[in-house]
Amino acid sequence: xxxxxxxxxxxxxxxxxxxxxxxxxxxxxxxxxxxxxxxxxxxxxxxxxxxxxxxxxxxxxxxxxxxxxxxxxxxxxxxxxxxxxxxxxxxxxxxxxxxxxxxxxxxxxxxxxxxxxxxxxxxxxxxxxxxxxxxxxxxxxxxxxxxxxxxxxxxxxxxxxxxxxxxxxxxxxxxxxxxxxxxxxxxxxxxxxxxxxxxxxxxxxxxxxxxxxxxxxxxxxxxxxxxxxxxxxxxxxxxxxxxxxxxxxxxxxxxxxxxxxxxxxxxxxxxxxxxxxxxxxxxxxxxxxxxxxxxxxxxxxxxxxxxxxxxxxxxxxxxxxxxxxxxxxxx
Amino acid sequence: xxxxxxxxxxxxxxxxxxxxxxxxxxxxxxxxxxxxxxxxxxxxxxxxxxxxxxxxxxxxxxxxxxxxxxxxxxxxxxxxxxxxxxxxxxxxxxxxxxxxxxxxxxxxxxxxxxxxxxxxxxxxxxxxxxxxxxxxxxxxxxxxxxxxxxxxxxxxxxxxxxxxxxxxxxxxxxxxxxxxxxxxxxxxxxxxxxxxxxxxxxxxxxxxxxxxxxxxxxxxxxxxxxxxxxxxxxxxxxxxxxxxxxxxxxxxxxxxxxxxxxxxxxxxxxxxxxxxxxxxxxxxxxxxxxxxxxxxxxxxxxx
Numbered sequence: 001x002x003x004x005x006x007x008x009x010x011x012x013x014x015x016x017x018x019x020x021x022x023x024x025x026x027x028x029x030x031x032x033x034x035x036x037x038x039x040x041x042x043x044x045x046x047x048x049x050x051x052x053x054x055x056x057x058x059x060x061x062x063x064x065x066x067x068x069x070x071x072x073x074x075x076x077x078x079x080x081x082x083x084x085x086x087x088x089x090x091x092x093x094x095x096x097x098x099x100x101x102x103x104x105x106x107x108x109x110x111x112x113x114x115x116x117x118x119x120x121x122x123x124x125x126x127x128x129x130x131x132x133x134x135x136x137x138x139x140x141x142x143x144x145x146x147x148x149x150x151x152x153x154x155x156x157x158x159x160x161x162x163x164x165x166x167x168x169x170x171x172x173x174x175x176x177x178x179x180x181x182x183x184x185x186x187x188x189x190x191x192x193x194x195x196x197x198x199x200x201x202x203x204x205x206x207x208x209x210x211x212x213x214x215x216x217x218x219x220x221x222x223x224x225x226x227x228x229x230x231x232x233x234x235x236x237x238x239x240x241x242x243x244x245x246x247x248x249x250x251x252x253x254x255x256x257x258x259x260x261x262x263x264x265x266x267x268x269x270x271x272x273x274x275x276x277x278x279x280x281x282x283x284x285x286x287x288x289x290x291x292x293x294x295x296x297x298x299x300x301x302x303x304x305x306x307x308x309x310x311x312x313x314x315x316x317x318x319x320x321x322x323x324x325x326x327x328x329x330x331x
Numbered sequence: 332x333x334x335x336x337x338x339x340x341x342x343x344x345x346x347x348x349x350x351x352x353x354x355x356x357x358x359x360x361x362x363x364x365x366x367x368x369x370x371x372x373x374x375x376x377x378x379x380x381x382x383x384x385x386x387x388x389x390x391x392x393x394x395x396x397x398x399x400x401x402x403x404x405x406x407x408x409x410x411x412x413x414x415x416x417x418x419x420x421x422x423x424x425x426x427x428x429x430x431x432x433x434x435x436x437x438x439x440x441x442x443x444x445x446x447x448x449x450x451x452x453x454x455x456x457x458x459x460x461x462x463x464x465x466x467x468x469x470x471x472x473x474x475x476x477x478x479x480x481x482x483x484x485x486x487x488x489x490x491x492x493x494x495x496x497x498x499x500x501x502x503x504x505x506x507x508x509x510x511x512x513x514x515x516x517x518x519x520x521x522x523x524x525x526x527x528x529x530x531x532x533x534x535x536x537x538x539x540x541x542x543x544x545x546x547x548x549x550x551x552x553x554x555x556x557x558x559x560x561x562x563x564x565x566x567x568x569x570x571x572x573x574x575x576x577x578x579x580x581x582x583x584x585x586x587x588x589x590x591x592x593x594x595x596x597x598x599x600x601x602x603x604x605x606x607x608x609x610x611x612x613x614x615x616x617x618x619x620x621x622x623x624x625x626x627x628x629x630x631x632x633x634x
Binding site for chain 1: 522524528537546
């Protein structure tokens, strides 16, 4: 391994685009349009770092995660994992990549196979990848993983429907850890949980990050959770990253008008302050990704838009050290 | 303004999912019988026929293939409960052994066709794209033929006999099962645990066999119970047409065939009892399958 490989970022996404074709006809299909779920996204994640990816539903953050995991084949762009392009990997190489990157899903009810016992769910990847061939030792490893995720090993004999949402999410995390990955995509991993359980699962993820040296891509829409857990945050809007900065910098000093609107929409848990606050939500609705606006995709809703925004698509520029913004009106 | 307090009714609702889960097997069967009396009748018929077929050696008073020329065309009496045919064979014994033939063909064809249809349907849904398109068009072609016509075509190629009849009925059942299973599997494919399995690097065979098939088994089992009835009817039709099970093997359709027609006025019991056996058995399986579908489908459960 060269020095560049060990010191470079663990994950590098360059110009990632995922356009889903919209077709007509059954046998003779004809493309009538495309949904631009992800439309030119660049970011890097360093080793041991947690990058938050936030945005409204439908902005392409989950699709970005799925492309990185190779669950979707992106339309364009490169994804470099540990300095290596993973776009064309097949067969055994793809399988060995899968051992290094894992995923925790949003819904703990549908992400576990209801016909399998918890112990088998966690043991299956260990068995399939031949990590532990001996059944007895594998069972011990499963117990270890479950207790690492804060579950009593006796849960191994239960079915998912016999457990609560928080417990199931811990099973999902244990399954993701079974292959000892370096990188985990947490796709809204705590969004479906109660607030008290959310805190427990976030603490668990933090704890595991420190103990196992994990790197996370944390996809979420809850900004307070992201601020707590992530070192850096990227804000997505309609398939593009509009702003990316260190967590505190982004929350204290948002530069993009969309980020400002998003942060202003976070309710303050004090009715008196909340009543006096001058919050103006952005005008209108999120435009359809089937037919995104020209130029800057945010211009129809933007409070600071000028005529030029309709024509020129802004690129992500480093406005301050480590603070990237895609807006022509920010200087 | 009414203040909604969690009363006993609310508590009962909150507890219900738990008790539903903990209900025992026997409890579920009793509940099924209470809610679906016709289904319970179907279940009873299914059990009686299975028992008759399984214990035919002990239940039948005579050898079903043995001719007794001293007792030809006897009307039902205490020795021959349902009478004898023109060769002096005991009709009750032949019916009981015919139940065995019907069960072998019915279950054999239903399970065979069902299993192949299950694997094809789930595979087709899992891969999608052009594989799905080709599979579905092939199944469309098979579906275009009525069950009995396709079975006749297969028998005319492979020949008659119990085993060939099973194959002949299996083939038309494959697309009928594959179609239904595929639609369930299409829904299962979109559930995140399938994505999780892919992200874990599992092979296609493992995902189809371990993660998808177990989750489409409920509609599949219902389908299977209806298929047994259809297969028994198809077997009887083929045997009646002389292209199914061959003499002297006892089979219901065969008992209706040939000389039974000639004696319809003089010895009607030769034709009536096997006809009744076919009607009741097929009706039993159909009623049971329908009731099972209603009982398992949550949308219909409370009707």
